[in-house]
Amino acid sequence: MTRPSTGLAYGRWTPFWFLAPAVLALALIGLYPTLFALATSFRQYNLTRTRDGFPFVGFDNYVTVLTDPTFWQTLGRTGLFFLCVMPVEVALGLAAALLLHQTGLGMLRALARVSLVIPLATTYAVVGLLGRLIFNRDFGVANAGAAALGFGPIDWLGSPTGAFTAIAAMDVWQWTPFCALIFLSGLSMVPVEIEEAARLETGSKWALLSHVQSPYLWPGLTAMLILRSADVLKLFDSVFTMTRGGPGAATELISIYIQRVGFRVFDMGVASAQALLLLVLTIVLARLYIRFFYREID
Amino acid sequence: MRRLLHALGLLAVFLFAVFPFYWMVSSSFKTQNDILASPPVWLFQPTLDNYRQVFADEKVTRAVLSSLIVAVCSTGLSLILATPAAYALARFEFRGKADLWFWFISNRFISPIVLALPIYIIARNLGLLDTHLVLILIYVTFILPIVVWIVTDFFRSIPRELEEAARLEGASQFAIFWRIYLPLGMPGIAVSAIFGFIFSWNELLYALVLTRRDVQTAPVVATSFMSGYEIPWGKIMATGTVIVLPVTVFALLVSRHMVRGLTMGATK
Numbered sequence: 001m002t003r004p005s006t007g008l009a010y011g012r013w014t015p016f017w018f019l020a021p022a023v024l025a026l027a028l029i030g031l032y033p034t035l036f037a038l039a040t041s042f043r044q045y046n047l048t049r050t051r052d053g054f055p056f057v058g059f060d061n062y063v064t065v066l067t068d069p070t071f072w073q074t075l076g077r078t079g080l081f082f083l084c085v086m087p088v089e090v091a092l093g094l095a096a097a098l099l100l101h102q103t104g105l106g107m108l109r110a111l112a113r114v115s116l117v118i119p120l121a122t123t124y125a126v127v128g129l130l131g132r133l134i135f136n137r138d139f140g141v142a143n144a145g146a147a148a149l150g151f152g153p154i155d156w157l158g159s160p161t162g163a164f165t166a167i168a169a170m171d172v173w174q175w176t177p178f179c180a181l182i183f184l185s186g187l188s189m190v191p192v193e194i195e196e197a198a199r200l201e202t203g204s205k206w207a208l209l210s211h212v213q214s215p216y217l218w219p220g221l222t223a224m225l226i227l228r229s230a231d232v233l234k235l236f237d238s239v240f241t242m243t244r245g246g247p248g249a250a251t252e253l254i255s256i257y258i259q260r261v262g263f264r265v266f267d268m269g270v271a272s273a274q275a276l277l278l279l280v281l282t283i284v285l286a287r288l289y290i291r292f293f294y295r296e297i298d
Numbered sequence: 299m300r301r302l303l304h305a306l307g308l309l310a311v312f313l314f315a316v317f318p319f320y321w322m323v324s325s326s327f328k329t330q331n332d333i334l335a336s337p338p339v340w341l342f343q344p345t346l347d348n349y350r351q352v353f354a355d356e357k358v359t360r361a362v363l364s365s366l367i368v369a370v371c372s373t374g375l376s377l378i379l380a381t382p383a384a385y386a387l388a389r390f391e392f393r394g395k396a397d398l399w400f401w402f403i404s405n406r407f408i409s410p411i412v413l414a415l416p417i418y419i420i421a422r423n424l425g426l427l428d429t430h431l432v433l434i435l436i437y438v439t440f441i442l443p444i445v446v447w448i449v450t451d452f453f454r455s456i457p458r459e460l461e462e463a464a465r466l467e468g469a470s471q472f473a474i475f476w477r478i479y480l481p482l483g484m485p486g487i488a489v490s491a492i493f494g495f496i497f498s499w500n501e502l503l504y505a506l507v508l509t510r511r512d513v514q515t516a517p518v519v520a521t522s523f524m525s526g527y528e529i530p531w532g533k534i535m536a537t538g539t540v541i542v543l544p545v546t547v548f549a550l551l552v553s554r555h556m557v558r559g560l561t562m563g564a565t566k
Binding site for chain 2: 033047104112126127128170182185227233236241275287289
């Protein structure tokens with residue numbers, strides 16, 4: 001990049017040959033299916049009624065989706081889920097990061113830091129199965145905790161609010177470490193001299209955080225918000241294994257709903273239209289992310 | 299006093315992160331009676347029965363093998379395809395580079411359900427449902443971008459002087475990639491391979507809809523035990539432990555790179 005451009009040291013087509021395998025592969029298994037889904041979304045494509053063929057129906061599927069109250073409800077529920085878990089994950093993550101950043105207690109600090117990797121690596125499906133055990137009404141450990149606080153047994157997975165709380169709790173467990181580690185890496189970017197000088201000036205941790213450390217935390221927070229909102233739009237495995245979207249539709253998030261329309265009702269046309277609308281949302285998020293974080297590439 | 303509070307806080311962080319994991323592992327050593335006890339028992343006579351059942355169940359062992367085949371092949375294929383691309387992105391200037399970069403990165407954001415629908419139809423038409431191949435190929439769509447990101451970053455940190463010296467001695471572009479960048483970028487390639495392995499090992503949605511009987515992966519089989527009249531909790535938790543343990547070890551190996559990998563390098 002700083003090299004004087006005295007002509008290229010490689011042939012004009014060299015980059016092409018290095019890129020071709022990856023680009024071809026992604027085009028074949030990523031782009032082609034997406035275009036296939038686009039084509040499907042303009043057809044009546046029900047796999048249980050293949051005898052009629054798959055006639056072209058124009059924008060019918062999109063009209064169906066956009067006027068389908070369930071679609072909007074699931075999208076709203078997904079948004080609500082994000083609004084419930086995100087502040088908790090950010091707050092707990094920041095608290096954990098500040099504890100891990102503070103000097104002293106080297107061994108315990110290292111142990112706590114390493115332990116944060118465990119939730120992040122745990123197979124999502126297993127998180128869901130574990131949630132079924134922890135939040136079981138009769139013998140779950142969550143109700144043992146509730147009883148210790150003086151609450152009667154709560155039917156977590158059997159009641160709409162309970163199930164929503166339970167899937168949110170498992171999400172908080174799995175993704176708080178993500179926020180904590182990002183905040184921690186932000187905190188470690190604060191130049192030591194500046195932090196030391198500020199510590200001599202003020203004894204208040206809040207002043208230190210809001211005036212000295214916060215500028216180093218904003219980029220991480222932005223990354224978290226964008227990535228986590230994309231993740232919530234993707235969220236399937238753990239919720240599916242824990243509640244299958246129930247009871248009723250209480251925990252049916254957008255990916256679970258599309259999976260149901262596509263693979264239980266087998267209405268691929270409508271499901272594809274839903275998926276493509278979801279894809280548009282995703283692309284907006286990806287654009288934002290790139291705008292914020294990869295400026296040097298342009 | 300301050301120190302004590304700090305210690306208690308750190309202990310809370312540790313317990314928060316470890317407790318559900320601990321609960322899974324400890325339940326995997328419990329008898330069904332101990333699991334169904336209310337209030338839950340904390341001290342119990344551990345048993346290996348659940349593990350005996352798991353390893354005797356051909357469904358589980360075959361599923362673990364399937365998961366292993368799919369994870370290793372999809373990661374390997376992604377490495378072969380992505381490392382040359384990473385080299386090009388790290389060292390060449392060309393038109394459309396930013397767009398290409400955007401395309402690679404945006405795969406990280408796409409919900410699996412978007413591709414699962416068309417892939418299901420295509421695989422059905424080609425007779426590829428319930429094969430290792432379809433899972434291997436589909437997993438490449440999300441492992442390849444991870445490899446591109448991580449490895450590009452590592453390649454950028456290799457001094458250009460090495461490349462220029464080799465060029466003066468007449469090395470071809472491919473030789474430069476093969477003899478200089480691949481060996482020196484090995485740590486980055488290893489890290490990205492571990493990430494790829496973890497993602498494909500942990501994946502459920504594609505595996506659920508694209509396989510039936512022959513190549514069910516481990517998460518699918520674990521999920522399938524969760525039905526019927528009496529749920530075999532101990533066996534499910536033992537299966538869960540068997541699934542989670544190897545990836546946890548891998549994740550601990552790359553814990554230093556965890557954040558960079560998950561944010562695609564947005565934060566260091």
